[in-house]
Amino acid sequence: MMKTKWVIKALAALMFMAFAACGGGSSKVTESNLVGVWISTCEKGYRLEVLNNGTAIDENVKYAWRLRSGNLFEFFTEESVDTARFKIKLSEGGQLLTLTNIESGEIESLRRLIFVEITEQKLLGVWELEDVAGVSRRDVVNRMEFFNDGTAIMSQSGRGQEVTWRLRDGNRLQSTAAFGQTQIQDVELSENGTLLTFHYDGRFGNSRAIFRKK
DSSP: OHHHHHHHHHHHHHHOSOOOOOOSOEEOOOHHHHOEEEEESSSTTOEEEEOTTSEEEETTEEEEEEEETTTEEEEEOTTOSOEEEEEEEEETTSOEEEEEETTTOOEEEEEEEOEEOOOHHHHOEEEEEEEEESSOGGGSOSEEEEOTTSEEEEEETTEEEEEEEEEETTTEEEEEETTSOEEEEEEEEETTSOEEEEEBTBTTSSOEEEEEEO
């Protein structure tokens, strides 16, 4: 129980470090328009994924969540009755989420991360590893370069390996090494086309790596 309380407090401290003001009106908050991927407007790399099955993934940890009275957001571990409570406001258009910690009064602003349809053309170029979750950096390539002839160079610790690649079903990347091993992974591309996320255990899993386009 003590460990669970520490996790809740640590999570609250992580989520509510600063506030980015946003003008304009607000939208009605519903469970459906909370679902998605949110990243902090102030803290680099912080990511919260709210799923439509009542769970949320904060980095490597899975939590449960619920919405009460339209503007009260509760966030808690599935094993515990300990609950962090926040007043919630969604900007007009539903792209900016403002959370106020009821206990501490701290405020955090998160923006919705919008993913776009992936095409082969959007993957071309050099991508470098920026962040990982649920997987060691030692187990992930740190540089990728995609070419328009269907080949790519995957580099790790300065050593590159050539693979062939193609997209399947719009958001699944298939790569095949020279010795015949094939991998298929779920991938997502951010709205501005500069962040490419690899999900190593499925779209709603905890293991992923984020690459930035150079």
